[in-house]
Structure formats: C-alpha cells, structure tokens
Amino acid sequence: MYSSVTSTSSFETRKKLLIEEMAKFLPSDSIIADEETLRVYECDGLSAYCERPLLTVLPDSVENVQKILKLCHRWGVPVVARGAGTGLSAGATPSPEGILLSLARLNRILRIDPEARTATVQPGVRNLAISQAVEPMGLFYAPDPSSQIACTIGGNLAENAGGAHCLKYGLTVHNVLAFEMLTAEGERVRVGGQGLDNCGFDLLPLIIGSEGLLGVITEITVKLLPSPDAAQVIMAAFDSVEKAGDAVAGVIAKGIIPAALEMMDRYAIQAAEDFVRAGYPTNVEALLLCEIDGVREEVAEYVEQVEDLFRELGAVAVRTSQSDAERALLWKGRKSAFPAVGRISPDYYCMDGVIPRSQLSYVLTRMREMSEEYGLRVANVFHAGDGNLHPLIMFDANVPGEFEKTEEFGGRILELCVAVGGCITGEHGVGLEKIRQMRSQFSDSELEQFHAVKEAFDPGGVLNPGKGVPILRRCQEYRSIGN
C-alpha cells in the first residue's frame, strides 16, 4: 500500500524527499520537521495514544492542501488531518510514516448570509467563533460541543460532534448544508448546496462523522438559527439516580423537548461545585440541568410545568435561573465537570457511550458494580436527554497496570451500552480508542461493507489509516480472544 518510497528507502529519506517536494510550494514555516516541535502534534485530546508524525504541515490555502494530498497520494504517504486536536478518541493520532495535516491556518469565516441564514467557513474556524460572529444578526450555530471554545468546525464535522443541545437542535449532520472536500486523490468536490435537498446520493451524512477517512473537508456551509428570545435553566436535585432518570423520561413524556437536559452524579456534582461554586447542592445523588428556550411566553409556560413535574417526581431541591448570569453559572459547573474531576484524581478517562433513556438506571447500577469490581471510581456526566453517557473513570497512570485496567473497564462499559440497545460512541468517534469495540456493535459483513465504502473513497488507503474501522483480520483475532 505505501508504495515505492517505503520499500526502497528509509523513513529519513522519505522525510527528506517530502520536505524537498513540499518546500516547492509551502513557506518554510509551514513545514515542521524537527523532533522537538513535532512532539506537540503527537496526540489529540486522548494523550494515552501518542505517535510522532514524520512531518507536520500547516498549509494556509486550499490549493496547498490540494498539492499536499496529490503528492501524498502519488507516493502513498498516509495523511492525518487535524484541527485543534481536542478530539477524545485518538482520531487525530499521527501516522509515524505519514504527514500530519493541520488545518489550523484555514481559519477564515468566508461569508455570512443572514438572509439565507447560513455561514460559510473554513475548517479551522473555532465552533464558538461562528456563533460569536453572527450574534449581532440575532442568529446562532446550534451544535455546541463542550470544547467549543477551542475545537474547530472541521473537527466537529469529522466526528459529527454534538454537545448539550442536540435533543432539540440536532447534531452537526443536521446543521450542515454543504461542504467542499478534497478526495484522497486531491480532487475538489462540492457536496450539498444552498438548498435543503440535493439530487443524487446524500453524501453529507456519509462523510460527516467519517473521522477523516473519506476525504479532507476544506470549506463548510452551516445553517444558522434565530437566537431564542428567552432561555432558563431548571436545576433539580434528587436523592437517587433512578429518580433523576425517571424525571428525564417524565419531561419527554410530557411532550416538552428541552434545549438541553443534562445529568451529573454525586462525584461529578461534588467536583464541579468545589471547582466552580455554581451553587449545586452537594449532599445529593444526582442533579439535572434542564434548559428551556424559545419564545418568552412559551419558556414561562414550560418552566412552570417542568418545575412542578420535578417536584412531583421527588426532587429534593428545584431552582430556576432568574438571569442570564445565573444560567451561565449553572452551566459553567456542568461544562467544567471534566477538568473538575481532574482535580480529584491524578488522571481520568472519559468514555462516550449511548443508551436508550429507559436503560439509564440499569446501566448506572451495572457501572457502579463494575466500579467496585475494578476498584476504580467513576464520575458520571451525561447528556441525559439523548442518552449519551460520559463516564469519567478515575485512575493513576503512575500505578503500573492501572491504565490498562481502566481501558478494560471502559471497554466493558461500551459493550454494556451496545447490549442494552445503544452504541459505542455518541460524539467522540471511534478513532484508535474504540476500534476494539466496533466488533461488539457490528458483524463482520457490516465491517466489510465499511471497508468497501472506504475503498470507494480512498482506494490507496492514505487517509487516516488504521482508524475508525478495524481491519477484519485483526477483528477476527479479537473475536477469538473474546471467545
């Protein structure tokens, strides 16, 4: 697969040749070849997986990205594209014999069309920057992963990253109208358009969430929504996670779709409160944060209904934000839960499984049992509205064998998610991290079908090789181990 360069010459020769070729069109500060600086690019947000790339390149134009891809295609050099590197599944881990293609310099907002309610941006634009740019027009971009202050929109597309507001506003895939992509061969393709539907195969959902395995996205047109004129968040505390789980189902059953519905368990509440002082009660087992947004009158009506419902279903405390500052503070606790847990444990490992809402209590109970079995604490922070769990397994990387134990525990949580009808990743992606668990969700034929799709888009296998879908031989080995 990796053509003549590897077979006839060493890595160093390949590196030298690539630098020579790329220096013909890239300025010297766009090529990083020294070991020290390359170290910065060794991993994404999941630092347990590290690889030094052969080279990192930072092109500042689509034309240069295209030239890089054409060159890599010709020479069979692997290419791993990345944005801000906030991914949590080792999806942007470099290939040691390939190029790490940083799209960070493609960071311009190209056009905002308030009349058509769209923004066209380059992939290196930060998620939050889009909403900030269109705020004066009374518009916003809905998908808001917790890392939105840093993560790039290109990475959001690659992972179909969602965030807290998916229940009402959908995932990335629901909020993208079009993009321009470079194929593995370096050919420019426009997918989608300014209208809502397009003729031919719907390649948007196929490529969004494909973890950079099918193409490199160079321009994106997103949908913008009118900013709701009111939003309030209701915080409700419960003395058991079961009651909180029932309250989640209760809201949905009432016909109310909150903008966000988030849940935290005891560890997460404690850690977040110590960190942010959001005013969370700390002597409870579970906390719900339920945001209602929309027309002012509608928000008032629904807030009252939800408050009553939470009390009826056994909430020990209910508090509703009375100002935007209070709302922001209540959310700040939730958004800081991950770093907050980082303060009470030397290390933590964030999982990303999805379950049907009705399985919440069962899954939490099973996780508690497993936590005892492994002797590792777990804090839970999750998007209860859409069943997306983010268990944070606390461990100490300095204790020999503890990371391995953590990984095994995490894998079992994901398998549990599949067993109850869910899936192994909701928004972080498979990357390298969950490749082992793919077999618990898909049969060999299904995995083979994925490989055929990959082959259709990237016959040379240069784009982000080894991620996302296990190669079948390896997959079969895993199966036999499992048996």
Place this chain on the structure above:
Amino acid sequence: MTDIADRLVDQVMTAKTASRPLMIRGGGSKTFLGRAAAGETLDMSGHSGVVDYSPSELVITARAGTRIADVRRILDEQSQMLPFEPPEFEGRATLGGALAANTSGPARPWRGSVRDALLGTRIINGKGEHLRFGGVVMKNVAGYDLSRAQCGAMGSLGVITELSIRVIPKPELETTLVQECNEATAINKMIELCRQPRPLSAVCWTGGRLYLRLSGAEQAVASTIGYWGGELLERAADFWRLIQEQTHEFFDGDMPLWRLSVKPSAPPLGNDAPVLLDWGGALRWVRAESSLTAMERYAVSAQGQASLYRHGDRNGEVYHRLSPPLRALHQRLKAALDPDGIFNPGRLYSWL
C-alpha cells in the same frame, strides 16, 4: 404485518446470480418519480409492521413496507408525529419509499427531513447480506452512516428493510395566518419572518397568498399572531394536507412539474411559469414545458438544484446533473454496495 426478509434476501441472491436487475417497489405510490427503468419487481409491501415503539424514547422502528398512514395512526394515539410530514399519496406511501425518495412535507426547514429523523436502518446489500447500520439512539458515530446515505438514492444503494425513526410530540396548538402579497414581497417576508425566533412550522406562498403556520405552546402561538397579524385561516389542516400530498390545484394537470431546491432568499425566478413556494422559499415548484438544462440554469442562479418531478420525459435525465468528480464518487459508492448493479439501475441517473 409480516417479516419476509428471508424471502427478500433469496430474491436478491437469485437476481445477483443471474445478474438480473430488480425494481424495488413498496406501495407503488411514487412510480412517477425518477427515470423510467425496468427489472423484476422486488415487492416490499409484504414486509411491514411496527417492530418497536417506545413513546418515551421518541423512537419508532418499523419494517420498510409499513404504510405511513398506519404509522401516523399509531403515533396519533400517543400525541406524537413524524417530524418530516411525508406525503401519504392516497395511503399507499411506505416508510422505506419516503426514505428512498426523500419525501418531506412543509415542516422540512424547521423539523428536518426524513434523513434527519432517521436513526438507523437495516438494508440488504448487493451481495445479499442483511446488514444493520445506525440504531435507535440519537447520537451514534460508530462506522459510516450508511443509513442516512440511503436518503434520495431511489433504492440504488440497497434494499431498505427496516427503519428506526425519531418522532416528536405533537404541538399543543397549531394555527395558520394568511397574508395577501405577490411573489417578490412573499420572499422578502419569508426572509424577515424566518429570522425571528417564532414558532414557525411551515411557510408557503401560492396564488397571491402567503401562508404562515405556527405550532407550539399556546401562549407562544398567540403572541406571534399578535406581532405578525394577518387573517386566520379556517380549516388550515386541510390546506397543509393539500400541500403535503401535492393535491393542491397547483399540482393538477399534465404540465411537467419541476422541483427546485434553492437558497431560500433567492429572488423570483422570473420565467412567468406558475410557481408555488414552500419551505420558506427553499423549495420552488414550477410548472413549465422546459428542458432540464434550462431549469438547471435557473436553479444554479438561485444557488440550488433542479429536478423533473412529475410528467415530462422520463427517459432522459430527470435529476440535476452532477460534476464529474461527484459522478465518479457516485459510481464507486454504488459499486461498494451493489457490485453487480442489480438495484434499480437507471432510476436515479442513466449511468448509475
């Protein structure tokens, strides 16, 4: 209400062995759509029935041959609905057909399309393998999304056998405002009103009248009526049904019906042909004896795409033509799922 998946797999295997094309057919309500194509019928109508419905999960799973009308009745009992409001076409349209043909009703810009509501599918690929993609949960990024990729593929990427779809609660109140205006004014009003955070769920213009459907909490709807004004439409549900089912008088007759999916703020096309605007301006139906090339030109000027939806020449191309690199990707993707080219060949494009 039966599961005939095994029979369907057998028929696919036989067709594959003999390299014989199959024409996939559910309720036969959309035979007018796409290009005229031939092949042995693969009848999906017997593969029907709801497999699972959990109202509190907001998800329904049904076999592809299940009629939309039947699904609606079941959802009605729980005051829930299909967000994408697909046409029923005299009760014959099926869930699988809605996905394959990508049919969404007037709420499309606000509540999404059939693809947006889709969570998972089972499909039979060209090797006769019965595969499952996606699932029943809202978030799922494991593997490539081959479920949503079925949307609008007109059955050429596999036989859809089962769908899991997200449903939504029915709105508390629904009412429609009507304002008199010409097409250009209507487009400007659509731009202005769609930018406001109001409970819109459909915006359509036809026959010199702009129709604004409001859905949501009672107070929100009431306050919007106060802000916007206009006459309240009586029997509004009937009007929207005519638009959804394409039975409004605009759709009568044999004159070719063109469907233009464009940028919603694009100015009127200005070719004097009768026009109906839906989706807040993003969908424009045009009645005209015209060529695909001419309609493509119009659509491109409005930053969108054209297709010949009903009537006219069904032997030529009927869908907006693709750029060469996109065309190449289509052929390769088709080969990845249907290597022998047995599913609905020629229905979407002559070369596919």
